[in-house]
Amino acid sequence: MVLLADLGNTNVKFRAADKERLLGERSCAAPTREPEAWLGAARKALADAGATAARLVAASVVPGRVADLRCVAGLLGLDCLLVPRELPLDIENRYARPDEVGADRLAVAFAARRTCDAERIIVLDFGTATTFDCVRGGAYLGGLICPGVRSSIRSFTEDTAQLPSPSLEVDPTGLRIGVSTMDSLNQGVVYGFAAMVEGLVARLERPLGGPARVLATGGYAEIIAPVCPAIHEVRGDLVLEGLRLAAYDRA
Incomplete structure (x- = not known):
């Protein structure tokens, strides 16, 4: 069993997996800027899968937060491997x-x-x-x-006085005049x-x-x-x- 982590610019997502599939209903996420919340998200991912893990395998696009991720792994008693440097991808x-x-x-x-x-x-x-x-x-x-x-939504809702945040609900049958x-x-x-x-x-x-x-x-x-x-x-x-x-x- 492994615990997986996708450390992105906005969130870090955790999910457990075995050799056959991802486990649990969905990823458990925490804001990238709140590493104190990562441990709870990681534990929730393991609890959702009803599993314990032997290691954490991660992808990170935020180098400055890798130390936080390794700290979480250490608190969980897991080795931490990052792709592709520590865990090469066959491509x-x-x-x-x-x-x-x-x-x-x-x-x-x-x-x-x-x-x-x-x-x-x-x-x-x-x-x-x-x-x-x-x-x-x-x-x-x-x-x-x-x-x-x-980011596109945020740019025009924050920079314009009268535009609300869109709900992104549309008629899937086709574009019409708003x-x-x-x-x-x-x-x-x-x-x-x-x-x-x-x-x-x-x-x-x-x-x-x-x-x-x-x-x-x-x-x-x-x-x-x-x-x-x-x-x-x-x-x-x-x-x-x-x-x-x-x-x-x-x-």
């Missing part, structure tokens, strides 16, 4: 400077490659940023980093990101060499996917799935 990294690739991006690419039989794959991660990661054959080629849904501020905001954000995905996927398929299987993960994937035909499948917790696969490759 070729073709980034110009391989060390610049976020561990979360490599983890989703690795998970996609292991669980999808398409030759060409594009993985969308709707996190703090929206990332497009491209896989062809056994190689991670790179991708794109675009604004995130939450007839209220909330309606206009909801459709602008949801359909705007869907259009961005459709346009960028079409452009990325040219250098990829043909049509790609498009997987989506991250907190907003289930909101954007129903109105975005370019997305073929939503995969929950694909970062953690990549960590699970890496943990048992090493076992």
Whole structure:
């Protein structure tokens, strides 16, 4: 049994896993800036799975918080391994400077490659940023980093006096002309990101060499996917799935 951790810019998510699957109903998250809450989230993830773990396997994009993560592991009596430096991922990294690739991006690419039989794959991660990661054959080629849904919402709701925070509820049958501020905001954000995905996927398929299987993960994937035909499948917790696969490759 392993405890997995995805240390992102906004939250750190914990979830237990065994050799076959992720365990528990969902990830247990705590704000990245509140390491004192991480131990509770980690313990809750283990309790939800009804399990004890032998080690913690993690991906981090916040180097300054890795010491906090190791502290949590120590309090739980677990060894801590970070991908890809301490726990390599079995995927070729073709980034110009391989060390610049976020561990979360490599983890989703690795998970996609292991669980999808398409030759060409594009993985969308709707996190703090929206990332497009491209896989062809056994190689991670790179991708794109675009604004995130939450950061985009925050930028115009904080900088404008009369715009409320959108609920992101839309009619999935199609875009229409907004007839209220909330309606206009909801459709602008949801359909705007869907259009961005459709346009960028079409452009990325040219250098990829043909049509790609498009997987989506991250907190907003289930909101954007129903109105975005370019997305073929939503995969929950694909970062953690990549960590699970890496943990048992090493076992």
